[in-house]
Amino acid sequence: MANIHDIAKASGYSVSTVSRVINHRKYVTDEVRQRVEQVMRDLDYVPNAVARDLSTGKTHNIGVVLPHSQHPYFTQITNGVMEAAFAAGYRVVLLPSKYDERVERHYLEQLRQRAFDAVIFTSRGVPLSELARDDAHTKMGRIVCCEDPGDLPLSAAFTERNSTYETAFEWIKAHGYKKVGMLLSREYALSATSQAMIEAYKDVFHELPRPELVRTSVVNNQDGYDSAQYYIDHDLRPDFIFGNGDDIVANARQCYLDRGLAVPGLMGQEHQLSSTFLHIPTIDHHFNEVGRRAFELAVSDHVAQRPVASTFIDIDE
Numbered sequence: 001m002a003n004i005h006d007i008a009k010a011s012g013y014s015v016s017t018v019s020r021v022i023n024h025r026k027y028v029t030d031e032v033r034q035r036v037e038q039v040m041r042d043l044d045y046v047p048n049a050v051a052r053d054l055s056t057g058k059t060h061n062i063g064v065v066l067p068h069s070q071h072p073y074f075t076q077i078t079n080g081v082m083e084a085a086f087a088a089g090y091r092v093v094l095l096p097s098k099y100d101e102r103v104e105r106h107y108l109e110q111l112r113q114r115a116f117d118a119v120i121f122t123s124r125g126v127p128l129s130e131l132a133r134d135d136a137h138t139k140m141g142r143i144v145c146c147e148d149p150g151d152l153p154l155s156a157a158f159t160e161r162n163s164t165y166e167t168a169f170e171w172i173k174a175h176g177y178k179k180v181g182m183l184l185s186r187e188y189a190l191s192a193t194s195q196a197m198i199e200a201y202k203d204v205f206h207e208l209p210r211p212e213l214v215r216t217s218v219v220n221n222q223d224g225y226d227s228a229q230y231y232i233d234h235d236l237r238p239d240f241i242f243g244n245g246d247d248i249v250a251n252a253r254q255c256y257l258d259r260g261l262a263v264p265g266l267m268g269q270e271h272q273l274s275s276t277f278l279h280i281p282t283i284d285h286h287f288n289e290v291g292r293r294a295f296e297l298a299v300s301d302h303v304a305q306r307p308v309a310s311t312f313i314d315i316d317e
Helices: 004-011 015-022 030-042 049-056 071-089 103-114 128-138 162-174 192-205 221-232 246-258 273-278 287-298
Strands: 061-066 092-095 116-121 140-145 155-160 178-184 241-242 265-267 282-284 306-311 312-313
Touching: 004 015, 004 030, 015 030, 030 282, 049 312, 061 071, 061 103, 071 092, 071 287, 103 116, 116 287, 128 140, 140 287, 155 162, 155 287, 162 192, 162 241, 162 265, 162 282, 162 312, 178 192, 178 221, 178 246, 221 241, 221 246, 246 265, 246 273
Parallel strands: 061 092, 061 116, 116 140, 140 155, 155 306, 178 241, 241 265
Antiparallel strands: 282 312
């Protein structure tokens, strides 16, 4: 198999000149470039992609840490990252984590070893403070999170949702609902989203939501159905269900219909087709745009925060 020295010998140029041609560097005339490329074709030479990436200091790989893919939050952000990465000539490597800190630290170690140019955390188990510290010291690539890092010096693309959640709960209150069930992905202490929803509820209703009506570990459509079954089995009777996805609350609705019961008021999130078909209010967090901005930060040399405003979609309008 031919190597770079064989190309240099056959073309009559130095190894450094051949290297510049292979790595598409400047300071090579068109005539020299054409001659070297012809010899490469004649000798059926294929450059080693790994070695070439190391020589340029870039892998053109972006790692995306993904706890799971069952909720549209993760799929929409990932789609946004992939669209932007493809347009820029980058590859996206999905890194499943299940919120396991040990696994996430392994991915950070791979970043230090230059397996990726950057790592985007769609969500995480590792503390934000640790990510900010690693980003400051790794010098090997950018770390980007998809939540508001506050005062931490960490690149972040995220949706601004607090005021939108307040608008949503004000809508619920204005329509006379008082006993609100909430379907959340993670517990309050672990999730910025859960914290934002519960704090918004408290600001509007001036009390905390009833603990028995707050369901966690709701990540897919079946979980929505099971949550409604839980309310029914325990005779909790919420008059409204605010879920963490349109399809999730659509399945909660189906559970009530399957049992011949009146369906409570419903509100979803992520602006999926089911909210349009069922004519229920929802929130569009524009996660595709969050993903695109996360990619832009991942290939940037500067630490920055890029918030995206979410939108409450009112069925009364």
